[in-house]
Amino acid sequence: xxxxxxxxxxxxxxxxxxxxxxxxxxxxxxxxxxxxxxxxxxxxxxxxxxxxxxxxxxxxxxxxxxxxxxxxxxxxxxxxxxxxxxxxxxxxxxxxxxxxxxxxxxxxxxxxxxxxxxxxxxxxxxxxxxxxxxxxxxxxxxxxxxxxxxxxxxxxxxxxxxxxxxxxxxxxxxxxxxxxxxxxxxxxxxxxxxxxxxxxxxxxxxxxxxxxxxxxxxxxxxxxxxxxxxxxxxxxxxxxxxxxxxxxxxxxxxxxxxxxxxxxxxxxxxxxxxxxxxxxxxxxxxxxxxxxxxxxxxxxxxxxxxxxxxxxxxxxxxxxxxxxxxxxxxxxxxxxxxxxxxxx
Numbered sequence: 001x002x003x004x005x006x007x008x009x010x011x012x013x014x015x016x017x018x019x020x021x022x023x024x025x026x027x028x029x030x031x032x033x034x035x036x037x038x039x040x041x042x043x044x045x046x047x048x049x050x051x052x053x054x055x056x057x058x059x060x061x062x063x064x065x066x067x068x069x070x071x072x073x074x075x076x077x078x079x080x081x082x083x084x085x086x087x088x089x090x091x092x093x094x095x096x097x098x099x100x101x102x103x104x105x106x107x108x109x110x111x112x113x114x115x116x117x118x119x120x121x122x123x124x125x126x127x128x129x130x131x132x133x134x135x136x137x138x139x140x141x142x143x144x145x146x147x148x149x150x151x152x153x154x155x156x157x158x159x160x161x162x163x164x165x166x167x168x169x170x171x172x173x174x175x176x177x178x179x180x181x182x183x184x185x186x187x188x189x190x191x192x193x194x195x196x197x198x199x200x201x202x203x204x205x206x207x208x209x210x211x212x213x214x215x216x217x218x219x220x221x222x223x224x225x226x227x228x229x230x231x232x233x234x235x236x237x238x239x240x241x242x243x244x245x246x247x248x249x250x251x252x253x254x255x256x257x258x259x260x261x262x263x264x265x266x267x268x269x270x271x272x273x274x275x276x277x278x279x280x281x282x283x284x285x286x287x288x289x290x291x292x293x294x295x296x297x298x299x300x301x302x303x304x305x306x307x308x309x310x311x312x313x314x315x316x317x318x319x320x321x322x323x324x325x326x327x328x329x330x331x332x333x334x335x336x337x338x339x340x341x342x343x344x
Contacts, residue, residue: 010096013106014153016089020109021146021305023082028139028301030075032294035193037285039068040132046121049073054080079117086110089149097153105149112142133194140186140301144179147308156238157316167231168318171239174225175311178246181218182304188214189300215257222247222303225310239317242310249303256296263289 034040043049049057054076062073086109093106119135122128151157188211195204226243263286267277283289 009155009158010092011155012092013089013097013102014150014155016085016092017146017149017153020082020085020089021143021150023078023085024139024143024146025298025302025305027075027078027082028143029294029298030071030078031136031139032297033071033290034075035132035136035297036290036293037068037071039072040123041127042066042068042072043076043124046124047117049076076120079113079120083110083113083117086113093153102152105152109142109145109149112138112145116142129194129196133190136190136194137187140304141183143301144183144304144308147305148312151309151312151316156313167228168314171225171228171232172311172314172318174221174228175243175307175314178218178221178225179304179307179311181214181221182300182307185211185214185218186300186304189297193297215254219247219250219254222250225314239310239313242306242313245306246303246310249299249306253296253299253303256292256299259292260296263292 045051048054052058057073062070065073086106090103090106090110093102116135116138119131119138123131123135188207191207192204192211195207226240226247229240229243232239262280264282266282267280271277
């Protein structure tokens with residue numbers, strides 16, 4: 001690297017981290033649809049598709065295929081795209097920014113993609129619901145991991161300067177607790193979604209009750225970082241915006257959760273006295289059911305993603321006095337001075 005370039009930070013790691021996150025969110029959507037429609041076994045072989053190389057499967061056949069085959073093959077193609085972008089991210093970090101921790105973080109993203117792909121293949125080859133549940137839990141974890149990479153590769157992270165704020169450490173703690181609860185809720189949701197049909201009714205009932213209890217806990221906890229962000233002695237609009245998005249998404253998730261229960265299991269028995277509930281009939285794998293259920297799954301992953309953004313951003317601002325970045329807004333970069341390479 002030339003001396004005059006020593007302080008320059010390449011934008012490519014950040015661009016690729018953002019691109020990977022943008023691909024992963026619809027990938028989670030597609031994975032949710034695969035589970036909703038029980039399409040996981042629509043293609044019996046792996047890593048190919050009916051004997052074809054994944055990328056050489058005839059697109060005319062794919063587009064004209066039955067719906068379960070269409071979404072399963074689309075899920076695989078999107079997963080392969082995420083894998084290629086993960087490789088590109090590792091290469092970009094290695095060539096432009098060799099900070100050991102960032103190289104390790106990019107390799108971690110690649111490792112998670114590989115593990116997730118192997119789990120998807122094992123789910124097809126072994127046809128095991130337990131593997132499907134683990135596969136469904138690792139996808140949101142990878143998405144959240146990308147949230148951390150998006151922040152860590154951003155210019156705001158690079159341009160941090162010293163800042164002290166009363167209540168900053170509490171903000172960090174609340175943000176990470178929210179992220180932890182969000183992931184725990186996703187795990188319980190995966191358990192509810194993948195309970196074997198042969199299980200006793202009590203298994204599903206216990207999993208559902210725990211899911212509801214943690215939902216109530218997460219709802220309360222999601223508001224606490226928002227309240228704490230308003231007590232901070234700095235104009236960190238990025239933190240306040242993110243801390244507002246999290247409880248908003250949680251509120252939407254509660255509505256989607258209620259809708260999912262009605263779409264899959266009908267209205268609660270105590271509502272049968274009302275005409276709108278008594279005449280309702282569950283339409284298995286209908287468009288409405290698939291959209292509501294999959295939206296519930298995808299929005300849960302989005303809550304975790306934004307929670308990690310908030311936690312990472314708070315950590316950079318307040319842990320060890322790392323400080324407020326040169327940009328007062330999370331997305332707005334101050335261009336009066338070139339970004340510098342951070343030692344952290």
